[in-house]
Amino acid sequence: MAETLQNLSLGFSVALQPPVLLYAFVGCVVGTLVGVLPGVGPLAGISLLLPATFGLTATNAIVMLAGIYYGAMYGGSTTSILMRIPGEAASVMTCIDGYAMARKGRAGAALAIAAIGSFIAGTGSVIALMLLAPPLANFALRFGPPEYFALLLLGLLVLAYMSGGSMVKSLAMATLGLLLGMIGIDQMSGYFRFSYGVVELGDGLGVVPIAVGLFGIAEVLATAGQETPPQVLKPRLRELLPSRQEWRDSVMPIGRGSVLGFLIGIIPGSAHIISSFVSYAVERRLSRHPEEFGHGAVAGVAGPESANNSATSGAFVPMLALGVPSGPIPAVMLAALMVHGVSPGPLLIKEQPDLFWGFIASMYVGNLMLLALNLPMVGVFVNVLRVPYSFLYPSIIMFCVVGVYAVNGSVVDVWIALGMGALGYLLRKLGFETAPIVLGAILAPMIELALRQSLAMSDGQYSIFVSRPISGTLLAFGAALVLLNLVSWLVRGLDWRRRIPLDEHGENL
Amino acid sequence: MTRLRLALLLLVLTSCGLAQYAAAQEPYPSRPISLVVPFPPGGVADLTARPVAAAMEKTLKQPVGIVNKTGAAGAVGMQFVATSKPDGYTLLLALSSISIIPEADKLFSRPPAFTVDQFAPVALISADPTILVVRTESPWKTAKEFIEDAKKRPNQISYSSSGIYGTLHMAMELLSHAAGIKLRHVPYAGAGPALTALLGGHVDALASGPSVVLPQIKAGKLRALAGWGDKRVAALPDVPTFKELGYPEAEFYIWAGLFAPKGTPEPVLAKLREAARAGVADPDFKAAMDKLETPIAFKQGAEFQKFFEADAHRLAEGVRKVGRVEQK
Numbered sequence: 001m002a003e004t005l006q007n008l009s010l011g012f013s014v015a016l017q018p019p020v021l022l023y024a025f026v027g028c029v030v031g032t033l034v035g036v037l038p039g040v041g042p043l044a045g046i047s048l049l050l051p052a053t054f055g056l057t058a059t060n061a062i063v064m065l066a067g068i069y070y071g072a073m074y075g076g077s078t079t080s081i082l083m084r085i086p087g088e089a090a091s092v093m094t095c096i097d098g099y100a101m102a103r104k105g106r107a108g109a110a111l112a113i114a115a116i117g118s119f120i121a122g123t124g125s126v127i128a129l130m131l132l133a134p135p136l137a138n139f140a141l142r143f144g145p146p147e148y149f150a151l152l153l154l155g156l157l158v159l160a161y162m163s164g165g166s167m168v169k170s171l172a173m174a175t176l177g178l179l180l181g182m183i184g185i186d187q188m189s190g191y192f193r194f195s196y197g198v199v200e201l202g203d204g205l206g207v208v209p210i211a212v213g214l215f216g217i218a219e220v221l222a223t224a225g226q227e228t229p230p231q232v233l234k235p236r237l238r239e240l241l242p243s244r245q246e247w248r249d250s251v252m253p254i255g256r257g258s259v260l261g262f263l264i265g266i267i268p269g270s271a272h273i274i275s276s277f278v279s280y281a282v283e284r285r286l287s288r289h290p291e292e293f294g295h296g297a298v299a300g301v302a303g304p305e306s307a308n309n310s311a312t313s314g315a316f317v318p319m320l321a322l323g324v325p326s327g328p329i330p331a332v333m334l335a336a337l338m339v340h341g342v343s344p345g346p347l348l349i350k351e352q353p354d355l356f357w358g359f360i361a362s363m364y365v366g367n368l369m370l371l372a373l374n375l376p377m378v379g380v381f382v383n384v385l386r387v388p389y390s391f392l393y394p395s396i397i398m399f400c401v402v403g404v405y406a407v408n409g410s411v412v413d414v415w416i417a418l419g420m421g422a423l424g425y426l427l428r429k430l431g432f433e434t435a436p437i438v439l440g441a442i443l444a445p446m447i448e449l450a451l452r453q454s455l456a457m458s459d460g461q462y463s464i465f466v467s468r469p470i471s472g473t474l475l476a477f478g479a480a481l482v483l484l485n486l487v488s489w490l491v492r493g494l495d496w497r498r499r500i501p502l503d504e505h506g507e508n509l
Numbered sequence: 510m511t512r513l514r515l516a517l518l519l520l521v522l523t524s525c526g527l528a529q530y531a532a533a534q535e536p537y538p539s540r541p542i543s544l545v546v547p548f549p550p551g552g553v554a555d556l557t558a559r560p561v562a563a564a565m566e567k568t569l570k571q572p573v574g575i576v577n578k579t580g581a582a583g584a585v586g587m588q589f590v591a592t593s594k595p596d597g598y599t600l601l602l603a604l605s606s607i608s609i610i611p612e613a614d615k616l617f618s619r620p621p622a623f624t625v626d627q628f629a630p631v632a633l634i635s636a637d638p639t640i641l642v643v644r645t646e647s648p649w650k651t652a653k654e655f656i657e658d659a660k661k662r663p664n665q666i667s668y669s670s671s672g673i674y675g676t677l678h679m680a681m682e683l684l685s686h687a688a689g690i691k692l693r694h695v696p697y698a699g700a701g702p703a704l705t706a707l708l709g710g711h712v713d714a715l716a717s718g719p720s721v722v723l724p725q726i727k728a729g730k731l732r733a734l735a736g737w738g739d740k741r742v743a744a745l746p747d748v749p750t751f752k753e754l755g756y757p758e759a760e761f762y763i764w765a766g767l768f769a770p771k772g773t774p775e776p777v778l779a780k781l782r783e784a785a786r787a788g789v790a791d792p793d794f795k796a797a798m799d800k801l802e803t804p805i806a807f808k809q810g811a812e813f814q815k816f817f818e819a820d821a822h823r824l825a826e827g828v829r830k831v832g833r834v835e836q837k
Contacts, residue, residue, distance in 0.1 A: 203580050345724025
């Protein structure tokens, strides 16, 4: 402990040097902007700015890139809440209840809760990163394909908790999402599925075009199609802050989201995305008012937003402690280190204490900066809602198109987003929810790859899923969840869904 | 209003025409050049392309911008360059996979995204042989022990790769055929996850570029058994090559080369070759490649053409030997 404190003071002596401080600030600002722009997520932001860091020192470069990463996680909630456009996959869940809160005039409260939840999660997870990185990193590596598959299967159970309305409809949408996720190259055989000669479809449908189309564009179309235009919201200053009740409802979700996000975040792969899904499901399961979810439950914002922020620090655990690229974003950051001649590996912490501890300390500072940056911005951002719809909506569509194009520079992606927008509009008219489609499309390729890798590892023996301790435990946990629900359903014939009035389906049309 | 628009349109059109006319008259290069990297920023291709571009700018006296056009394991960007105008203003920095993708397309009898003869090779920048690594606690101390054990237990020893028909897969397959062994393939989505899988103990072996695994070898986590190169890797002088061990067919490099679309005029190609030759001799470029621990292996003209053709032939053969993965 004394050693940690000593190291940390070394870290702060690095992190508080004016240039490092400056680059952390630049990273946070850029990250916030990247997060606010629809479609452009942290990966696109970091990739675009990576060349700009080549001229800096290794510490400045990594501090700035990390600032972009967690800054984007802060900023990602903004468009989700205000316009129902997810900045990236991890903020899909925030779209649901965050946007519902905004429609009720609680946009300010939702943004404030998201910022504060992100701050608590960010700071807490840096402490965890600092104290637990080396031992946790070795544990994280034990997550192979079978464990990943079991975890994703738990994520799939989340889909069942997604719907506020009809279970059949939401499962149908989840299935459609899973089917959309089948498009693209078969990772095990190299066969192109449903690509019809379009090379760009070889990678499948991207998460960003699907989410931006189904949420953002469909929302604009649906609102524009209403006979009576919705009233322009005029948020007042005292409504910006969360009420006492909202605070009380957020405390536990923030705490749980932080822990959950960190634990899921350390797992190599794209686990940070599902951290927000799992957090949402957990909050809904534990909530005394699950029927409020989907209609502006503050816990549905607080939990997932904390989880996705905490997961960013989690993702640094295997990256810093072992030098393994634990996901696409850490991979770009490792490349930034290599360009500076720092070879990332298990010896990094020992050989480059300045860099490691400076990085840790800069994350404390960066989180403070982001809170200071984002809380006052809440007042600015909510003013977007004052813009008359005839100006706001065309600009939203424009930002959606630009954002989707910017991710890969691909026109095909723009067409996918527009097509998804039309599909989303149609489905909403028919009373279907579109969130399960997005979740299905995100999970399908991950589940498929993990399942087939596991079977390749075991030469086709399904026993690999139960014989390995971690995956066996996770699967048993999932089975228990399903059984418990089944029992209560059999015994009481009741489910909280019964408490939802039948007539509410038409509400959002 | 309409008249104004028409006037604007005319203005734009004429200025485009003028620009093109001017381009045809002036010596190459008269405007910025884009170097297409078909992989995302931070990957081997991208990290090689950036110092190459910076070094070539010095000779060409025009900016060389990097365009990351990613998708479908590089096929999207490669197809883009293959079908772009052969005027020397759109170049490609490709890795060995350029020769694999058309072969895999052929295997599935689908229309190829592009073919190798749509490109004019300009210069080879680097060529890194892959090396075979296992975890330190694994029983195999030498490549010989590994191969003998694999012979005894066919399809029991597993390895990870960057993806089916990817570079790391092809390296292992070439070895398997050369040594007459059968290994169990577990593809991952990229070289990073493949390394993570080996470190986590989910697979037994991996063929990888030296720069990626050197830190893990130094830290005592991984052991290098042998290399696919024609010579030993400078950073690992004690690790033999498969050639020395009697498997000359197991030769494989992850290389990075500069290409132009086929049909680029010879004077332009000559200018590009000159810029590439001056570029690799540039001290800034050397320093950048040193930091990446990637040795420069410069070849151009007929020499690169020969290397490229031999490599493409070897890989095409490899893809055909692997064939289509049977469904279980």
